[in-house]
């Protein structure tokens with residue numbers, strides 16, 4: 001795992017791995033995969049909470065479990081910046097990872113594709129490909145979104161592209 | 175605008191009559207002339223040519239197909255007009271797809287199916303095709319606007335959707351299966367799918383659809399540093415599919431470690447994208463109209479002007495189930511293919527008795543396909559030709575890894591699991 005910080009590495013190894021290689025078009029096998037996704041997400045969320053590093057909420061937005069929505073946040077200079085989080089499970093999942101979107105930041109940073117899809121590091125896709133089908137949603141959040149927020153939120157804040165919600169409230173009142 | 179200009183002309187006329195002083199006449203006539211030329215300009219700007227019933231080879235200024243039909247006269251293409259029977263689906267109407275669509279439109283392709291979910295932005299203006307006044311339109315709508323103006327003979331279908339989602343994929347498949355344009359015995363209603371998307375995820379989706387439909391397609395790509403690209407022909411069962419091996423890309427020669435990625439996602443150049451679109455549509459025309467050699471893989475290294483080629487056999491251990499089915503079918507169809515090839519050979523030997531170009535004064539020889547040096551094509555696991563690299567690693571055999579304990583124990587009901595996560599999310 002070249003190119004990853006030790007923190008991400010140690011967290012990743014604690015997220016349970018998945019075994020069923022199935023996508024949303026695979027019927028019963030997808031239900032089995034979905035159960036594994038939940039187990040990994042439950043373990044990861046619980047782990048974050050007990051490490052005092054709670055940083056996202058995610059849940060299925062439809063019964064099929066093909067669309068997920070939630071929130072994620074990042075603390076910078078003691079202030080919490082929160083964003084909507086969403087993604088679809090692609091038909092070729094888990095061969096391809098979900099493309100994580102932060103729609104509120106669309107157009108605010110170069111490190112993003114159209115539609116608010118975050119631009120992952122060169123290390124993400126190779127690691128995902130190598131570990132197919134053992135990585136799931138929890139791993140994508142840990143390896144994709146967490147490092148992205150850590151790298152981009154400080155830049156977005158310092159450059160004034162995003163404002164803390166309290167500041168925004170003050171400035172809109174004045 | 176025409177109406178207002180005509181009213182202005184009338185006003186000038188009455189002004190001319192009303193003014194007794196002849197010294198003003200000249201300047202009024204000048205104004206009239208200017209209004210007249212504005213009227214003709216306005217008319218020409220939205221003059222659309224009418225549809226053409228048959229492609230004519232007649233060499234006159236008003237024939238949009240004369241230079242294309244000349245390919246037939248010169249003996250390059252046997253039957254150019256067949257192009258009107260073909261349907262081509264273009265997935266991704268960006269820097270490569272939009273240019274490919276324009277080329278095929280100008281060539282008089284029968285029908286184009288266009289897929290994209292994006293809108294035109296000012297940031298796209300470093301590439302060809304889209305214009306600043308189209309900013310904000312969906313790429314599919316903007317493309318239809320321009321393409322139908324260029325050539326009203328082409329049947330255009332546009333689909334504003336994301337093919338990677340479950341719903342988008344269903345619509346995508348349905349549109350490919352539709353055979354209303356030309357009846358066929360094939361699974362699909364299109365002759366070729368061109369993938370002009372900019373990411374691995376979408377390519378894998380096109381691969382999935384084409385493997386399921388046994389649909390031949392061509393892949394195209396430009397690297398994120400904008401200095402290399404490639405095109406690839408994929409025939410399900412016969413050639414490697416996109417999942418048979420990790421994607422093959424041209425090494426740009428730039429050291430990955432010196433490439434500065436801070437603050438940027440991808441670079442792009444109209445030149446590299448134009449070159450790749452040109453290579454892609456050239457291969458498309460050769461494939462559809464059956465002339466020249468269709469390239470199985472052609473790379474483009476812009477820094478060195480190097481064009482590596484190669485060919486890949488399908489991987490019998492491919493992770494894509496539909497690919498394995500197509501491979502099986504291809505093997506089963508071998509006797510029929512061999513018989514076909516024999517019949518063609520016999521036909522060809524009859525033909526050589528009366529050569530087409532008897533007066534070959536330049537001694538140009540037409541090389542038979544079988545004489546062209548055939549390299550033993552590396553299978554996915556073998557070494558690659560110089561200048562090509564795999565973009566991603568292969569999946570590590572997962573049986574080797576011990577099954578994590580957490581997965582095999584505790585609750586195994588989906589609803590219970592959902593509730594458990596909700597409970598965690600609630601506080």
Ligand SMILES: [Zn+2]
Nearest residue numbers: 415418492497
């Ligand atoms: Zn394959």
